[in-house]
Amino acid sequence: MAFTFRTAAAILCLAASAATAQQESGRVGSGAPEDIFMEITHGEDGTPVLSPEEFTLANxxxxxxxxxxxxxxxxxTGLHFEATKLLENAHIRVLSVGGVDIEFYTQGLSFRAIECDDAGSARFSFHPMRTGVYEIYVRDQAVPPKEAFGRVVVE
Structure with missing residues (x-):
């Protein structure tokens, strides 16, 4: 009985430590996704401002x-977000819009852009599947558009 209890306790400890482990490059993650945030605002001259401008993720x-x-x-005055090459090299899981529970389960399908025409948020969960440096492109609706660039580094 004691052996069974110790074995079960060890398995639970391993499972708990795996659930809290950081993302590991080359291993497809499981469980809940790690949230990363990019806030897009306008600078004093109207140019889009990205905060932060760079993310480092595990393959x-x-x-x-x-x-x-x-x-x-x-x-x-809206803003247009694209991360074309990142999305082409990722497995897209779920898209959602705003603070409500509206989700689109894509299971590998892709999308092209996110556009903000009002205050709000959109998010997508994904697994980056190839290492590399991927550009984030944000522009406003002006002619010619004011642009900002960020990047995602997948190691």
Whole structure:
């Protein structure tokens, strides 16, 4: 009986430590995704400002990328977010919009962009599947557009 109890306790400890372990490159993550946030605002001159501008992720990790647009916007002043090469080299899991529980389960399908035409947020969970440096491109709706660039480094 004691051996069974010790064995079960050891298994539970291993499971608990695995659940709290950091993302490990080359291992497809499981459990809940790790949240990362990018806030997009306008600078004094109207140029989009990304905060932060860079993320370092583990290849195969499980992440939920939150794009946050905190400012009041319109379709004329809105912001457009793209991470084309990252999305082409990732396994997309779930898309969701705003603070409500509306989710789109894509299971590997892709999408092209997120556009903020008002204050709010959108997020997508994904597994990056190839190492590399991937550009994030954000522009406003001006002609010509004001642009900002960020990057995701997958190790």
């Amino acid at each position: 195969g990790g499980y992440y939920r990328f939150n794009v946050v647009c905190p400012e009041k916007l319109t379709s004329e």
